[in-house]
Amino acid sequence: MKKLILYTLIFISPFIVIVIGLETLLIRLPNAYMVKADFLKTNSSKTQILILGSSHGITGINPDSFTKNAFNTANYAQTLDIDSKILDRYQDKLDSLEYVIIPLSYHLLWTNIEDHPQRWRRKYYNIYYGIDIEQNPLKRLLFLDETMRTNFQIIQNYYYKKEDPIPNLTPKGFVILKPAKSVDEVEEVSExxxxxxxxxxxxWRYFENIEYLKQIIEIGKKKKAKTIFVTIPAHASFVKLLNQKQLNMLYSTANELADNKDVFYYDCLNDFNKDTGNKNYELFFDSDHLSYLGAEVFSHKLDSIIKVLDKKD
Structure with missing residues (x-):
């Protein structure tokens, strides 16, 4: 029996060494989570505007368009429970914080990363932020996301070919999306x-998400920072299909939370539908995500809003 165990260990040891090496190389490979966590660890004290949120935030709000020092911590499939945990984790380091911006998307109050098709992203918060989101130790392993062949290709592309794995991510956490080439390209995914x-x-998930929003607001107040909720512009083809009951519930919730003193809400959903010019589609990547052109316009508007709020103080 002892010999069998010994032979088994000898047999599998090369595989274990390969897996450990592979996992180590993958963890060190730059990604949006690493970049954002590293920024917060070293630059939190200088950050005046912190942007939270999901894909609409990471692609729709460009920190470089703000007059104040802003940073975008949003990420794909990031839900309010994670937003709250990120803000809580770094609140003691955010010495200069003045504003917290949270995009209130159509679906946000009824979702959690546990329900999301991209729930595999949970482990990135464990690995890079040190926030305990993924409870299953096996699901925290990066090499299990892809086939071994794909993993080796990813490693080769970065470590040997020196390819940038995140070419569209700016140093301040914004993802650059190209403009759509036609109205049809924007509209095709709406339904x-x-x-x-x-x-x-x-x-479903509504009441727990309200609690997360309240937690974010309370941390903001503790830091003497204002909280801005905003609904980011979407294309008309998307807006016309929205369930009005769900949309109105989002609006009423946001307006109830807003006190216009510490908490503000701005509905910008139709901002880019007021101008129906032929090039309107270039402001979008798809029907509910802005291109970098749309993000620049929208972010400048947010910057103007903040300047107005500053004058009221």
Whole structure:
């Protein structure tokens, strides 16, 4: 029996060494989570505007368009529970914080990363932020995301070919998306996206997400920072398909939370639909995500809003 165990260990030891090496190389490979966590560890004290949120935030709000020092911590499939945990983790280092910006998307109050098709992203918060999101130790392993062949290709591309694995990510956490080439390109995904983002039960996750919003507000108040909720512009083809009951519930919730003293809400959903010029589609990447052109316009508007709020103090 002892010999069998010994032979088994000898047999599998090369595989274990390969897996450990592979996992180590993958963890050290730059990604959006690493960049953002590293920035917060070293630059939190200088950050005046902190942007939270999901894909709409990471692609729709450009920190470089703000007069104040801003940083974007949003990420794909990032939900309010994670936003709250990120803000809580770094609150003691955010010495200069003046504003927290949270995009209130159509689906946000009825979702959690546990329900998301991209829930595999949970482990990145464990690895890079030190926030305990993924409870299963095996699911925290990066090499299990891809086939071994793909993993080796990823490693080769970065370590040997010196290719940038995150070419569209700016140093301040914004993802650059190219403009759509036509109206058809914008509209073609509208129905599919609406279907995925419309809640079948408006009580599902709603009350727990309200608590996360309140936690964010309270941390903001503790830091003497204002909280700005904002609904980011979407294309008309997306807006016309929205479930009005869900949308109105989002609006009423946001307006109830806003006191216009410490907490503010701005509905910009139709901002880019007021101008129906032929090039309107260039402001979008798809029907509910802005291109870098749209993000620049929208971010400048947010900057103007902040300047107005500053004057009121």
């Amino acid at each position: 599919k996206v609406i279907s995925a983002h419309t809640a079948s039960d408006l009580d």
